[in-house]
Amino acid sequence: MKAIESNKELSNIKYELKKEQRQLFRKRLFSNKLMVTGGVTIIFLTLVAFIGPLLMPYNPYEMVVQNRLQAPSMQHPLGTDEFGRDLLSRIVFGAKVTLGVGFSVAAITSFMGLIIGLYASYYKILDHILMRVCDGLMSIPGILLAIALMSSLGPKTLNVVIALSIVFTPYVARVIRSKAIVIREQTYVEAIKVQGASTFRVIWLHIMPNTISPLVVAATFIFADAIITEAALSFLGAGIPAPDPSWGNILYDGKLVIFSAWWMTVFPGIMIILSVLGLNLLGDGLRDLLDPHTNYAKK
Amino acid sequence: MQEQPLLDVKELKTHFHTERGRMTAVDGISFQVNVGEIVGVVGESGCGKSVTSQSILRLLDEKNTAAYEGEILFKGTNLLKLSDSEMRNIRGNDIAMIFQDPLSSLNPVYTIGYQIAETILLHQDVSKKEAYARAVEMLRITGIPAPEKRVNEFPHQLSGGMQQRVMIAIALSCLPQLLIADEPTTALDVTIQAQIIELIEELNRKHGMGVLFITHDLGVVAELCTRVVVMYLGQIVEEATVEDLFTQPLHPYTKGLMKSIPHLDGDKSEKLHVIKGMVPTLNNVPKGCRFAPRCLYADELCLEKAPDLTEYRKGQKVRCWHAERIVLEEEGQYA
Numbered sequence: 169m170k171a172i173e174s175n176k177e178l179s180n181i182k183y184e185l186k187k188e189q190r191q192l193f194r195k196r197l198f199s200n201k202l203m204v205t206g207g208v209t210i211i212f213l214t215l216v217a218f219i220g221p222l223l224m225p226y227n228p229y230e231m232v233v234q235n236r237l238q239a240p241s242m243q244h245p246l247g248t249d250e251f252g253r254d255l256l257s258r259i260v261f262g263a264k265v266t267l268g269v270g271f272s273v274a275a276i277t278s279f280m281g282l283i284i285g286l287y288a289s290y291y292k293i294l295d296h297i298l299m300r301v302c303d304g305l306m307s308i309p310g311i312l313l314a315i316a317l318m319s320s321l322g323p324k325t326l327n328v329v330i331a332l333s334i335v336f337t338p339y340v341a342r343v344i345r346s347k348a349i350v351i352r353e354q355t356y357v358e359a360i361k362v363q364g365a366s367t368f369r370v371i372w373l374h375i376m377p378n379t380i381s382p383l384v385v386a387a388t389f390i391f392a393d394a395i396i397t398e399a400a401l402s403f404l405g406a407g408i409p410a411p412d413p414s415w416g417n418i419l420y421d422g423k424l425v426i427f428s429a430w431w432m433t434v435f436p437g438i439m440i441i442l443s444v445l446g447l448n449l450l451g452d453g454l455r456d457l458l459d460p461h462t463n464y465a466k467k
Numbered sequence: 468m469q470e471q472p473l474l475d476v477k478e479l480k481t482h483f484h485t486e487r488g489r490m491t492a493v494d495g496i497s498f499q500v501n502v503g504e505i506v507g508v509v510g511e512s513g514c515g516k517s518v519t520s521q522s523i524l525r526l527l528d529e530k531n532t533a534a535y536e537g538e539i540l541f542k543g544t545n546l547l548k549l550s551d552s553e554m555r556n557i558r559g560n561d562i563a564m565i566f567q568d569p570l571s572s573l574n575p576v577y578t579i580g581y582q583i584a585e586t587i588l589l590h591q592d593v594s595k596k597e598a599y600a601r602a603v604e605m606l607r608i609t610g611i612p613a614p615e616k617r618v619n620e621f622p623h624q625l626s627g628g629m630q631q632r633v634m635i636a637i638a639l640s641c642l643p644q645l646l647i648a649d650e651p652t653t654a655l656d657v658t659i660q661a662q663i664i665e666l667i668e669e670l671n672r673k674h675g676m677g678v679l680f681i682t683h684d685l686g687v688v689a690e691l692c693t694r695v696v697v698m699y700l701g702q703i704v705e706e707a708t709v710e711d712l713f714t715q716p717l718h719p720y721t722k723g724l725m726k727s728i729p730h731l732d733g734d735k736s737e738k739l740h741v742i743k744g745m746v747p748t749l750n751n752v753p754k755g756c757r758f759a760p761r762c763l764y765a766d767e768l769c770l771e772k773a774p775d776l777t778e779y780r781k782g783q784k785v786r787c788w789h790a791e792r793i794v795l796e797e798e799g800q801y802a
Contacts, residue, residue, distance in 0.1 A: 178616045292531055355571040362524055363559035363586040363637065366552075377576040 196457065203453020209446030213439075217263040226254035228261040228413050237429045247431040249421055259436055262413035266395055267443065269328055269414075273394035274387045276333040281340025282383065286371050288341065289348035299345070302338035310335045314397055315406050323409040332397055336390045343386045347379045381458035388451035392444045399440050415440050471543060472499040473677040474523070474645055480536035481515075481522045490749040492518045494701040495537070500645065503675040505668075507692035507709075509683060509724070513746050515701040516681045520647045523679075524564060525554055541645070560590040563638035567650040569630035573622035579606075579633045580618035583640050590641045605636040609666060628659035632666070639670060645677045646670075652687060664691055685728055689713055697721050700746055700757045703776055707783040717785040717793060719762045756788070764789045 198204060226244075235252035238244055246255040288298040305313065317331035351357065352375060360374050395415075401407030402416025403423075410417065415436040422432030481493040493515045500506045508516050518527075525546060527533035539546040541562065546554065566572040573582060583602035587593060593601070599618070606614035609632040622630055631651060638646060648667065652660040668691060671678050680692055688695055688709065695712050697705040697720065705718040716722045726740035744761040747753060753760055759769040768788050776786040787793070 178613060182616060182619075355566050355568060356574045358526060359564075359566060359572045359634070359637075360574070360585075361526060361558065362564040364555040364557070364589050365559075365585075366555060369589075374574055378574070 200453045200456065202449045203457070206446045206449025206451075206453060209442055210450055213263060213267060213443050213446065216260055217267045220260035220263065224254075224257040224260055226257040228253060228257040229411055230254075237425060239429075240431055246435050247429065249418070249432055250425060250429070255418070255431060255435060258413040258418055259415065259439060262415050262418060262436070263439065265325065265408055265412060265414045266398060266416070266440075269325065269332070269398045269408075270391045270395040270443075272329045273332040273336060273398075274391040276329070277336045277340045277390050278383055278387045280333065280337045281344050281386070282376065282379070284337065284341040285344025286348050286376060286379070289345045289352055289375070290367070290371055295345075298341070302341055305334070305338045306342075310393075311397060311400055314401055315404065318401060318406040323406065325408055325412065328398055328401060328407055331401075332394050335397070336393065340383070340386050340390060343382050344379050347382050348375050351375045351378045381454075384458060385451055385455045388447055388454060392447035392451070395440065395443055395447070472540075473502050473504075473542060474500040474679070475540040476519075476523070476537070477540065478537040479519070479522060479539060481518050481527070482534045482536070483527075483532055484534070485532075487750055492701055492749060493522060496696075496698070496701075496703050498696050498703065498706060500677045500679055502644070502677055503671065504694065505671055505678040505680055505692045507688040507695040508679065508681045508698060509685060509688055509695060510698035511683060511724075511746060513700075514698045516683075516698055517649055518701075519698070520564065520649050520679065520681055523647060524558055524562060556590070559586050559638075559643070560641045561643055562645045562647065563641070563643040564647040564649065565631070565634045565638045565651045568654045569627060569634050570622060572634050573630060575622055578619050578621055579625070579636075583618075583633070583637050586637055586640050601640065602636070605640050606633070608670075609633070609636045609639075610662070611636075627655055628662065631655060631659070631663055635663070635666060635670075639676075642674060643676065645679065647679045647681070649681045650683070651680075652682070652684070660687070667691070685724060697724070700752065701749070702757060702786065703784075704758065704786045705784065706776070711783045715794065715797065717779055717783065717790045718758075718787050719764050719789075719793065720758050722793070756786075764793065 230253060232248075232252035235244070235248050236250055238248045238252075240247045244254050244256065246259065249255055249258065284298050284302070288295040308316075314331045314335050317334060318327060321327035321331060357370060357374055360370060365374070398407055398414065399416030399419065402414050403420045405417075405420060407416050408414040418436040419433060419440075422429065422436070426433050476499070477497050478495050479493055479497070480491060480495050483490045483492055496515075496519065498506065508519065510516050521527055522535060523539055523546065525535070529535070535547050537547070541557065546557065549557070573579065577585075580599055580602045583605055584595065584598035587598040587601050588595065591598075603614045603618050606617060611617050611629055611632050617625070617629075622633070625633065631654075634651075646667070651667070652663050655663060664687060667678060667680075670676060680688070682688060692709055694708050695706070696703055697712075697718065699720050705712070705716065705721045707717075712721065713725070716725055720742070723740065723742040727742065729739055742761055747757075747760070753770070755771050755773050756762070756765070756769040757773070759765040762769065764787075766789075774786050774788045776784050779785050779790050
């Protein structure tokens with residue numbers, strides 16, 4: 169009986185401890201104001217992308233020619249474009265496309281980068297091959313490579329995702345590889361080998377979990393980079409094809425009328441700045457939170 | 468007839484391929500560990516102790532950097548001839564190893580319970596629940612208080628001594644027949660050291676487990692081991708029972724090691740004995756006896772020709788030309 173009671177007591181103490189640790193973590197989380205700002209911005213933009221389209225009174229594809237290039241008004245809070253389409257609706261629908269592309273690219277590069285980085289760190293021969301391929305890809309400026317890939321793949325939203333994933337995977341692979349090489353030499357990796365673990369287990373169950381924090385940070389920055397690059401591609405006409413709205417191709421459309429219709433340049437521009445700034449702040453904050461070792465003295 | 472030894476290392480050589488050519492870190496060593504015996508391996512840093520232990524488990528990267536020669540017989544099977552998967556079955560299951568630094572030997576992202584259970588699940592066909600129950604049991608055996616609570620904690624929440632106990636619990640979770648302990652007490656403070664040594668001794672007595680105890684601490688050796696192998700620069704220079712080694716070391720290097728132990732009751736104003744010079748690097752191995760450049764007894768013969776490991780008397784082997792002289796001199800001193 170007594171043992172059971174003391175067990176209960178222990179589990180109570182443990183519960184309390186866990187609660188306290190969670191509180192401490194929360195405190196640390198919220199003490200970084202910039203990161204919270206970034207996080208809130210991203211959450212807001214995500215909500216805009218998912219819920220926004222349901223609230224928009226206008227169809228973003230509907231052209232009303234007599235309303236073309238109207239300045240912001242009560243009816244069209246952000247004005248209309250050169251086909252008379254409501255700019256607010258287009259920006260809100262564009263959020264889904266732009267953030268969708270950014271997120272997909274971040275997810276795919278994380279996955280590919282993880283595989284390439286982990287195996288490159290573990291096998292010397294693979295390391296030479298994979299890292300030289302990555303070096304090759306990285307030696308071409310990202311945007312040029314993306315344009316080249318897009319012109320060979322053809323303008324399609326899916327192709328934008330594929331092209332950007334190819335452009336950004338080497339960066340993630342590098343980050344993962346460098347971290348994994350450090351982990352590989354840790355005694356606990358040797359220790360688990362001594363216990364008779366297979367290579368697969370060593371790589372995926374023991375090295376991989378230790379690379380998650382740099383991966384999360386890298387993925388956040390890739391997310392931001394992908395948004396910028398997608399916008400740049402669309403701005404150059406090699407990104408999201410015409411009728412679909414994306415912040416980049418709204419900017420592209422606005423370029424022609426920049427002196428008569430400033431709103432077509434300013435508002436999508438603000439959206440791009442907001443999302444990229446938000447993601448960068450979030451990424452910086454996450455790095456400080458997850459990787460205390462690289463916490464260069466800030467105060 | 469004598470029983471077959473648990474571990475029989477015969478003429479083991481471990482080479483490393485480096486940019487400066489092939490280095491032989493372990494050069495033809497032979498020793499045995501019998502069932503239920505604790506064998507100490509002693510020597511200063513860089514003499515090949517750790518490489519020996521890693522070679523036994525074949526932990527070195529054979530594709531790129533290391534090559535083995537000789538035989539490592541574990542219960543009659545040559546470990547050097549086994550395939551990767553056969554070797555994995557031996558590791559953790561039949562031969563386990565504990566390391567010097569317990570904190571870096573535990574994966575920081577998993578609870579200690581998970582890490583103990585993992586080894587059990589790797590080698591035995593049990594359910595996860597049973598494995599966890601066994602993990603708790605192992606923690607209890609190794610003397611961790613409140614194991615049901617500790618089992619869900621992460622390595623950084625434990626003290627160094629407890630981490631080493633966890634390492635031992637992991638190593639012993641499949642009841643191996645041979646435990647290789649690579650300086651398991653070096654990173655711990657003295658009281659914890661004593662507890663860990665006691666624990667290893669107790670487990671050795673209870674389960675008849677053979678232990679290969681690698682250390683540079685002769686005090687620990689005297690307390691724990693039955694037989695001692697003294698290594699210098701990749702070779703065995705002396706092998707003896709603990710009693711023989713401590714009453715009459717034959718090799719000048721062993722003598723030097725003994726003299727450099729501080730004694731509590733000794734004269735504190737006197738400087739501690741120092742073996743002069745450094746261990747030469749592996750690309751700079753002396754031509755004759757490897758210890759000759761640092762040896763007080765060295766003469767021309769030593770510098771010219773390397774001595775073999777010969778049996779000086781029953782159970783005591785030494786690699787020195789002057790063992791006889793050293794013994795006589797010592798007896799003369801005491802006479």
